[in-house]
Amino acid sequence: MSESKAPNLIKEEMIEEGVHNYSTKRSYVSPTDQKVLDKLNWFQDQKLALMMHWGPYSQLGIVESWALSDADAEWSRHGVDWEVTGEAFKKEYFDLNKTFNPIRFQPEKWAAIAAEAGIRYFIFTTKHHDGFCMWDTQYSDYKISGEDCPFHKHRYADICAHLFEAFRKKGIGIAAYFSKADWHIDSYWSNRYERGCYQNRGPSYNPLENTEEWERFVRFTHNQILELGTKYGKIDIMWFDAGWVCKANNQDIRLGEIIDKVRTFQPGMLCADRTVGGAYENYVTPEQCVPEEPLGIPWESCITLGNSFAYAYSDTYKSAREVVLLLIDIVSKGGNLAINVAPQPDGRLPMEAITSLKGLGAWLKVNGEAIYGTRVCKPYKKDGIAFTKKQDTVYAIESFEKVSHQVPSQVWIPYDGEVSNITLLESNERVIFEKKENGYQVQCPEHDGEAPVARVFCLTS
Template sequence: MENDITADFVKMDETEKITAENEGSQLKEGETEEKIQQGVHNYSAADEYVWPTDTKVLQKLEWFQDQKLALMMHWGPYSQLGIVESWALSDADAEWSRTGIDWEVSGSEFKEQYFGLNKTFNPIRFEPEKWADIAAEAGIRYLVFTTKHHDGFCMWDTRYSDYKITGEDCPYHTNQYADICGHLFEAFRKKGIGIAAYFSKADWHIDSYWAKGYPRGDYMWRGPSYVPAEHREEWEKFVRFTGNQIKELAANYGKLDIMWFDAGWVCEQTGQDIRLGEIIDEIRTWQPGMLCADRTIGGPYENYITPEQCVPEKPLGVPWESCITLGTSFSFAYEDTYKSPREVIHLLTDIVAKGGNLAINVGPQPDGRLPKGAVAALKGMGAWLKVFGEAIYGTRVCAPYKKENIAFTRKGETVYALEMFAEEEAAVPGEVWIPYEGKVKNVTMLDTAERVLFTCSTGGITVKAPCCDKTAAPIARVYKLEV
């Protein structure tokens, strides 16, 4: 994932600014490197989605579609620099990813310094229970955490690499919380929050991927340094290493609801397979129903689609999740700015009305704390959801989905109409036209249970909204329609 280059459009005033970025963004046959523009991934076409046949996986997909809201977290030694995670290591991506870095022509000195960041990564203010408390207060239902990004640094005590948080050359390895994934996952589970393990299929640190002695020399890109079809033994080393790490996470770190795989180019651009399907099938023998998000790959192991930094224009008709930054970056950025609770709730509402989930991303600080601005936004979001969450969690799509500033969700015989106000200064009308064409028996306000008068006409109903005595427009008013 990418850092500052999406700042211009993720710092939005309205959800539609994100939606606009989605135009033409779905993957087309024959595309390779175009699927990733400056670190931002495209997403698979909904009409090519393959529904699972495993009953337990289908049941888990229903669970997934009930959750609606995830906390995504990109965290690793790179947070010390406040730059894009991993991407600056790729010489082929240097032009956009090394902005603000004083790097020489070859980039070799910078890459050496980057890979040495583990020697200074010491997040002694990390308290997993506090993170879990904040997430619970924010209304988060599942966590998507970077166990390993493309740079290869492992945030768990892996047997298969020394480049890890518990490595002897990392000063944090003696801390009581050194096995970060283990402690973080357990703290979140205790709050009833689901666990998704993000794992990059690329590893730019392991010598069986970016191997020395090949014609590419020191000039590296997203893929391996060699042609896998011509060097089968090298590639098989990498495949075994990757499979071992994936199975290790699933075997030693408790129940995983989802495994979330990034770096689809590992297979797409090389034409080779890491046999992920075999790995997932094996894991499901002891973790039945676990979801697999093999993003951008399609097929039976991309159990849900993952738009990045964008929202589809219309409902997709299949399970999906937009991963979008709360600030301007996926990883920690110094003096970052964060979306307001109003912006995040409007974003969430737009996504849920179209049948998706929101994975809102926060990059923790290098010392182990969450940025104050991010915490304030999360808590404000949670305060709204505590009152109005009934209209979000566990709902499904309801036509007409969204018209102007009114979005719709449904749960059984109840339809929720969410009237959103883009700004505090927005006018709050006393009469509201709700373009729901079905039969309506009663209308109440979700927050107060107050019944409101309404009249039916062609194409919808007009409700007499209760007086609004607030000095600022609410984030949203929610009408509960008994149908």
């Protein structure tokens, strides 16, 4: 490839079929603001987030936003009769606001379920790439509180306001997901330019050649970010999607400028400018995957509880056991898990998802000490044991993938550090152990019945 095209291609390659890759330690810039560093320490203590993608697209049960991009049609328009050009479908998609009426939305119930699940912070899509705003923005009429949306007269019409308040009351932190792209506003997508109606992820024009139009879009974006950061209470994190909107692609929205301004109102607020690297990607965000090794920087894997980020009819959901094992894997490598649950178009959470979340919470209620507030501990994961550490205690976590697995009475813990006492976290019962080369042989009580999801050994010196 030529050098002139390399920057554009780099960012496009970070996103394949709507799934983002993630930045590496090489591009990470540690914050210098002590309040941001303190908030990063808070972030690394939390370990578990609830993420939600919700909007008018939920009515169709298709992937959020991406079917609007003609360049992404091949993978995103499955199951939709989108005819030859897709123009009729795109109009129908943009008109979904006129039928979106989630009258069974109960923010306090969502927050209560999240608290029972052991959730510590909440990532909500205030706006996806399609430009539909889930808050009462004054800068767009394409919003949940707009007059052409039937939900606009409901007492919960400003969805973000009510959700953020309900979750804060449960002691859960708030992260506002915001797409830097906006495929609805004409200062980003317009058919006035050379390619006409054909659209891809980026703007319809070259920002370097149409500076006034681009500046109009930047002002719009800054106004919306400032609105969320000043009128919706305490925001712990701003979580920015659409990594292709960046300086490398000549689509610089000067994010740092507006984040610095918001931080005068929200001291220490984290910024997750995903896949971009640099001073405003305070943590990185692997999507639908877990790194093989610790990354050495703050990170969070965003992974769906079902098969899709958006609500999908007849979706299948991970069991509570699967989610716990996923969480253990991530935390042992120093990361956080953001588990995505997509609400139904009527405003309820799917019952299968609620069952999994409650099972996750039941395990954390007993064993959360080995998860929350911990940091990585070598050898991380070895011989079927995952490790975490908090102060002077090392937690060795033995997992069982199936209820039918045998629960051994002798367990090998491959830990080299000095240990004087080992107890079972669930019962605080001391167990007999013998130090051997490169680890400890532990004698456990006999176990009857189904295998637990995981059992935790507390190692102290």
